[in-house]
Amino acid sequence: xxxxxxxxxxxxxxxxxxxxxxxxxxxxxxxxxxxxxxxxxxxxxxxxxxxxxxxxxxxxxxxxxxxxxxxxxxxxxxxxxxxxxxxxxxxxxxxxxxxxxxxxxxxxxxxxxxxxxxxxxxxxxxxxxxxxxxxxxxxxxxxxxxxxxxxxxxxxxxxxxxxxxxxxxxxxxxxxxxxxxxxxxxxxxxxxxxxxxxxxx
Amino acid sequence: xxxxxxxxxxxxxxxxxxxxxxxxxxxxxxxxxxxxxxxxxxxxxxxxxxxxxxxxxxxxxxxxxxxxxxxxxxxxxxxxxxxxxxxxxxxxxxxxxxxxxxxxxxxxxxxxxxxxxxxxxxxxxxxxxxxxxxxxxxxxxxxxxxxxxxxxxxxxxxxxxxxxxxxxxxxxxxxxxxxxxxxxxxxxxxxxxxxxxxxxx
Numbered sequence: 001x002x003x004x005x006x007x008x009x010x011x012x013x014x015x016x017x018x019x020x021x022x023x024x025x026x027x028x029x030x031x032x033x034x035x036x037x038x039x040x041x042x043x044x045x046x047x048x049x050x051x052x053x054x055x056x057x058x059x060x061x062x063x064x065x066x067x068x069x070x071x072x073x074x075x076x077x078x079x080x081x082x083x084x085x086x087x088x089x090x091x092x093x094x095x096x097x098x099x100x101x102x103x104x105x106x107x108x109x110x111x112x113x114x115x116x117x118x119x120x121x122x123x124x125x126x127x128x129x130x131x132x133x134x135x136x137x138x139x140x141x142x143x144x145x146x147x148x149x150x151x152x153x154x155x156x157x158x159x160x161x162x163x164x165x166x167x168x169x170x171x172x173x174x175x176x177x178x179x180x181x182x183x184x185x186x187x188x189x190x191x192x193x194x195x196x197x198x199x200x201x
Numbered sequence: 202x203x204x205x206x207x208x209x210x211x212x213x214x215x216x217x218x219x220x221x222x223x224x225x226x227x228x229x230x231x232x233x234x235x236x237x238x239x240x241x242x243x244x245x246x247x248x249x250x251x252x253x254x255x256x257x258x259x260x261x262x263x264x265x266x267x268x269x270x271x272x273x274x275x276x277x278x279x280x281x282x283x284x285x286x287x288x289x290x291x292x293x294x295x296x297x298x299x300x301x302x303x304x305x306x307x308x309x310x311x312x313x314x315x316x317x318x319x320x321x322x323x324x325x326x327x328x329x330x331x332x333x334x335x336x337x338x339x340x341x342x343x344x345x346x347x348x349x350x351x352x353x354x355x356x357x358x359x360x361x362x363x364x365x366x367x368x369x370x371x372x373x374x375x376x377x378x379x380x381x382x383x384x385x386x387x388x389x390x391x392x393x394x395x396x397x398x399x400x401x402x
Contacts, residue, residue: 004255027219040249063235
């Protein structure tokens with residue numbers, strides 16, 4: 001069957017979305033061609049509007065309106081302005097905000113150290129983090145990265161870099177997730193939960 | 202956290218893609234905001250180009266260039282022009298073409314009968330199929346629908362409707378897929394393979 005160039009281009013663009021393989025992109029592209037509800041134009045419009053109207057905050061990296069930069073999280077006076085929570089992606093900030101468990105400032109690295117993806121420290125927003133420490137008189141940096149090897153490497157790197165900056169460096173706790181039982185926990189989670197045990201007062 | 206309207210709109214539009222839930226759409230939207238490779242504009246452009254340049258063939262429903270309508274499959278003289286293969290979606294035509302097992306014309310219904318989705322016969326391209334039979338002097342209709350209940354209902358409906366039209370109606374075979382073993386086949390597949398057994402000559 002002959003290749004249709006505009007369809008191939010659409011499949012190629014859709015394939016670049018996270019988690020979308022070639023087969024899924026093909027299925028999406030065909031559904032878009034078959035669609036009679038105007039979805040292709042609605043989606044194109046939404047993409048252009050978001051591209052113009054939504055940015056990553058120049059200070060913390062969180063998603064914000066282009067018209068509100070630095071973002072609300074960076075400027076709201078009620079928040080603890082001497083604490084910075086370091087995350088991998090802007091989406092992590094949304095998750096932590098939803099948890100209600102943190103009231104300080106944020107800093108998204110826009111990635112983590114990754115030999116696989118060829119990402120080094122220079123590719124992360126570490127310089128801007130270091131600059132913020134004296135500028136904002138930061139006293140504690142909370143590292144909120146995941147539990148994989150690359151997150152561990154990134155956390156170790158940050159601890160090293162921050163060790164001479166006169167700030168307290170902490171990392172969020174690893175242990176049993178809410179609602180889980182010992183019986184169903186994997187060995188690594190249990191080992192981490194035990195080594196991270198806290199004294200009961 | 203405050204809602205960003207352009208981001209919410211993008212998430213809503215992405216959620217309408219097939220197989221994309223709200224969580225996945227959120228992840229995609231955040232990746233698009235974070236993206237620094239120009240993907241939002243590339244994707245928007247590809248959507249608009251495809252929306253203008255690619256259509257479903259007005260005759261068979263296959264995807265084709267807007268400038269080639271009726272499509273190549275409908276007009277190519279080398280193909281058997283007295284046979285129509287009825288499929289659910291344009292994507293099915295691509296799969297069958299890739300198989301190399303069919304050389305006739307096609308007709309995509311753009312769906313199947315579905316009580317769940319409220320799809321009746323009037324929502325499918327049945328009228329245009331019936332009109333094509335005398336116009337193109339069709340002698341055989343091959344129904345190439347899947348094996349689910351809705352496909353079975355649609356096939357039965359078509360057989361009924363076509364019974365008075367003087368055409369042979371066939372349905373593609375169900376049985377063991379290529380490379381499979383009896384040992385690993387499920388009961389329904391085996392039962393269908395046995396009832397569909399063919400005499401060996």
